[in-house]
Amino acid sequence: METRGNFGSKLGVILATAGSAVGLGNVWRFPYMAGQNGGAAFILIYLVCIILLGLPGMMSEFIIGRHSASNAARAYSNLGKHKAWGALGLMGVITSMIILGFYAVVAGWCLQYLYASIMGGVHGDAEYVKTYFQTFSADPIRPTLWAVGFILLTHMVVVRGVRNGIEKASKILMPMLFFLLIVIVIASCSLPGAMKGVEFLLKPDFSKVDENVLLEALGQAFFSLSMGTACLCTYASYFNRQTNLLKSATQIVTIDTVIAVLAGLMIFPAAFSVGVQPDSGPSLIFITLPNVFQEAFGNMPVVGYVISVLFYALLVLAALTSTISMHEIGTAFIYEEGKISRAKGAWFETVVCCIIAVFCSLSQGAVPDLGFFGKDFLSNCDNFTAQLLMPLSSFITCLFLGWYVPKKIVRDEFTNWGTLKGTLFPVFLFTIRFICPICIFLIFLHQFGVI
Numbered sequence: 325m326e327t328r329g330n331f332g333s334k335l336g337v338i339l340a341t342a343g344s345a346v347g348l349g350n351v352w353r354f355p356y357m358a359g360q361n362g363g364a365a366f367i368l369i370y371l372v373c374i375i376l377l378g379l380p381g382m383m384s385e386f387i388i389g390r391h392s393a394s395n396a397a398r399a400y401s402n403l404g405k406h407k408a409w410g411a412l413g414l415m416g417v418i419t420s421m422i423i424l425g426f427y428a429v430v431a432g433w434c435l436q437y438l439y440a441s442i443m444g445g446v447h448g449d450a451e452y453v454k455t456y457f458q459t460f461s462a463d464p465i466r467p468t469l470w471a472v473g474f475i476l477l478t479h480m481v482v483v484r485g486v487r488n489g490i491e492k493a494s495k496i497l498m499p500m501l502f503f504l505l506i507v508i509v510i511a512s513c514s515l516p517g518a519m520k521g522v523e524f525l526l527k528p529d530f531s532k533v534d535e536n537v538l539l540e541a542l543g544q545a546f547f548s549l550s551m552g553t554a555c556l557c558t559y560a561s562y563f564n565r566q567t568n569l570l571k572s573a574t575q576i577v578t579i580d581t582v583i584a585v586l587a588g589l590m591i592f593p594a595a596f597s598v599g600v601q602p603d604s605g606p607s608l609i610f611i612t613l614p615n616v617f618q619e620a621f622g623n624m625p626v627v628g629y630v631i632s633v634l635f636y637a638l639l640v641l642a643a644l645t646s647t648i649s650m651h652e653i654g655t656a657f658i659y660e661e662g663k664i665s666r667a668k669g670a671w672f673e674t675v676v677c678c679i680i681a682v683f684c685s686l687s688q689g690a691v692p693d694l695g696f697f698g699k700d701f702l703s704n705c706d707n708f709t710a711q712l713l714m715p716l717s718s719f720i721t722c723l724f725l726g727w728y729v730p731k732k733i734v735r736d737e738f739t740n741w742g743t744l745k746g747t748l749f750p751v752f753l754f755t756i757r758f759i760c761p762i763c764i765f766l767i768f769l770h771q772f773g774v775i
Contacts, residue, residue: 328393328660329486330562336491337572339498341559342579343645345549346501348430348609350580351642355588356604357544359524362532366541367585369533373545374577377763380755381551381718382573384725387737389560390569395656396554399561403729412720416554417657419713421673423553424475424650425680426705429688431643432470432681433610436460438636444629450615457610462689471681475674478647482655483670486562490648497641504638505586511631512594515620521592525585539770546767548580550649552714552721558653568744569737570752590635594620609639651677680705711771719764726757 331337358366392399396413403409440446446456461467481493512518550556563569591613595602598619602608614632621628651673659669687694687701695701725734734753739746769775 328562330564331491332487333491334567334572336487336495337559337563337567338575338579340490340494340649341556341572342576343494343498344555344559344649345576345580345646346498346583347642347646348427348434348639349548350584351587351591351639352606352608353604354544354548354584355525355591356602356608357540358585358588359592359602360532361537361540362529363524364526364528365530365533366537367526368528369538369541370545371581373542373763374549374581376755376759377542378545378549378551378577379570379573380752380760381546381722382549382556382577383569383738383752384721384756384760385551385554385556386560386563386569386573387725387734388721389557390563390565390567391733391737393561395561395660396557396653397657397661399557400724403733404724409724412717412724413554413557414657415713415717416552416557417654419709419717420553420555420650420653421676422680422705422709422713424478424647424654424677426684426702427643427647427650428474428478428677428681429467429471429684429702430606431474431640431647432467432472432685433461433606434636434639434643435470435474436466437610437614438633438640441629441632441636446614446632447618453615453618454611457606458689461610464686464690467688468682468685468690471685472678474643474647475651475677475681478644478651479670479674481644481648482651482673483667485666486652490652493648494645497645501638501641501645502583504634504641505583505590508631508634508638509586509589511627512590512597512620515594515597517597518593521594521596522589524596525588525592535775539766539775542763543767543770546718546764547710547714548584549577550646552716552718553650553709554653554717555649558656559649561656566740568740570744570748711768715764715768715771719761719768722756722760722764726753726761 331340388399388403392402394402396416397410398413400413401407401410437446446453481489483489513522591602595616598616600612600616602612613635617628617632617635621631654673655666655670658672659666662669683694684702684705695704697704699707735746735749738749738752766775
């Protein structure tokens with residue numbers, strides 16, 4: 325079997341792991357959630373949730389991954405001293421495969437829109453833009469090909485290994501993403517009436533804060549950081565022994581949050597300048613915003629064209645940094661446990677995810693009955709992973725590390741074997757033993773509408 329790779333620099337660790345967390349959710353969910361739930365008040369609550377749940381949850385997976393320096397399933401069984409614990413890591417592997425399958429469909433839509441923007445195809449009135457998306461997403465061929473193409477693009481990065489593939493790509497993709505975001509934010513905020521959008525996002529309105537807002541912020545903190553997918557655990561297995569886990573986790577959640585807020589500053593000023601109230605989800609990205617950019621820069625068609633192209637390029641980059649991490653989880657598991665080459669492991673992962681992607685894509689209109697429980701196949705994959713597998717995996721992980729793994733092992737990893745101050749260790753241990761499981765249980769109940 326091939327020797328395992330590892331990240332070659334601290335910057336590689338931060339950018340690759342932050343890239344796994346930064347995705348389409350930062351662009352189409354966070355700004356909407358913040359805007360509708362009290363603006364800066366929501367952002368402040370979100371930051372508290374990050375400290376209570378995000379940071380300790382990320383640290384937990386980092387400790388498990390780095391300690392064993394192996395794929396997720398083996399990491400859990402090694403640390404738990406029993407093969408049965410490997411099922412928890414395997415759950416993360418399966419979760420990531422399903423997510424990559426349906427995520428690639430939406431990423432493929434982004435590729436189509438990038439192509440259409442370059443060719444000048446997404447222009448017309450609001451009704452045309454809406455019809456364009458509905459017609460395209462219901463097509464049996466094009467969206468499916470784009471989805472498969474996106475997985476193959478991801479495969480090309482992952483198959484090159486950790487240092488030459490994932491790390492190298494992250495060092496290019498993440499700065500590009502940040503640069504594009506800043507350019508569009510500046511353009512958006514320079515529009516007439518744009519400050520109303522900035523105020524909507526950043527002015528605290530505590531009157532909107534209720535228990536529902538608290539639970540939504542908690543859920544956003546959980547899902548934004550890729551917890552429960554074995555992603556953080558797998559990437560941490562490539563960290564070296566000198567990596568400061570707490571410092572790295574703090575830097576990663578900071579980057580993730582800054583990008584999410586910048587996404588809001590990109591969307592709301594432009595939307596408010598043309599009097600459009602943004603929604604969330606695919607309709608924001610593929611129906612609302614193309615029309616917003618078109619109207620907002622109507623007097624400057626060249627600027628409007630450039631912004632539209634840059635926006636979809638940004639979405640493709642955000643999606644790619646996430647799909648790379650999702651792909652690597654399964655690839656590492658398959659080639660290590662199957663004792664085959666990385667290339668073969670990557671191809672196995674690619675084929676499985678392409679099959680899931682084909683079903684998800686066809687269920688969006690081409691084959692209307694492709695689904696179950698009254699929902700299409702893609703929605704079922706999304707619900708199954710987000711409502712059940714991810715919270716369940718994280719919940720058990722916190723209990724596993726907090727109560728089952730010997731305290732000395734956890735402390736040694738936390739303090740890099742005594743070379744770092746362990747002042748916050750008792751706080752961390754208390755949090756993963758009590759606070760994190762309670763938070764995740766509340767998210768679980770909220771997802772199912774119990775609270």
